[in-house]
Amino acid sequence: MSATKIIFRVHDYDLAATLDSGQAFRWQEQNDSWVGVIGKHWVRLTQTSDGIRAESVAPVAGWGFLRDFLQTEINLAAVLKTFPDDEPMRIAVAACPGLRLLKQDPWECLASFILSSTKQIVQIRQIVSVLCEQFGEPVFSLSSQKGGEGQGEEANYFRVQIPSPQPSPRLGWEREKNRSCFAFPTPQRIAAATEAELRTCKMGFRAPSLLAAAREISEGRFDLERIRRLPHAEARAELMKLRGVGGKIADCVLLFAYGFDSAFPVDVWIERALQRLYFPRRRASEQRLRRFAATHFGPHAGYAQQYLFHYMRTKLK
């Protein structure tokens, strides 16, 4: 089974910064590439001089899913033009031109951010990784005996050599091979688990929240697709009905999965960034910072937030 490839010709796209900027938690750097799973597709992405090269192990019917995920059609320059013309924004953009927003699957995004509360990015990655290994369907099977006529999911798997160049010294080869080979578990699968089982993934007190969301969704009481069609404020209110989802997490899902570009997640880091960059002389209340953010950054405030966040994380600390 030969790998299939495509090149997305896109400029001002910083792949590494984008995949590693705290919006998605499943991408791993492998040599000069990034490996991850989108839906049922394992993919390897590499930044090249003329864009982004994508490789998959199994042949894919089309690359629309990846174009959509990476948002390569977005005219970034046009987005940047809508930012306020002030010193902090200029510096934040200059620090990482080419930082983008992805468009992720709503369930994966929601579940990941329910698991994110009071966790640092490294820990969120660990939790999500174990969750996928434990409950996710393999996106391809290493030892499947089945040919093409199985009726279940198996028919979609392929017997392949995973093109993973070198084992990392810290995780053994076996473990390394198996990472990123699982789809994100469905709401149905999570709903079928017990709280105790979920807790083995080290998610602690977030387990009941994840379980509740999975049940609401799998039993049809909560419709993730309906959110997409609601106005911003209503969509936000709807998401916040879920246990474990407050304003910050709702904003993350609105921005990273549903493409509400004006959503502006405010966490400790953004709060500090706003305080330092926009109110250096006197201390501004959380209220004030929030109100300022809601009006100051324009229609693509979410992009602005991502630049401020990245700048804060990498340069200001």
Next chain:
DNA sequence: AGCCAGGCTTGGT
């Protein structure tokens, strides 16, 4: 309204 919920990283000694 303040405290609690885990566990891992970070930074001090």
Next chain:
DNA sequence: ACCAAGCATGGC
């Protein structure tokens, strides 16, 4: 080595 603090929070 060890230990304490601090988390890209929200619920009760």
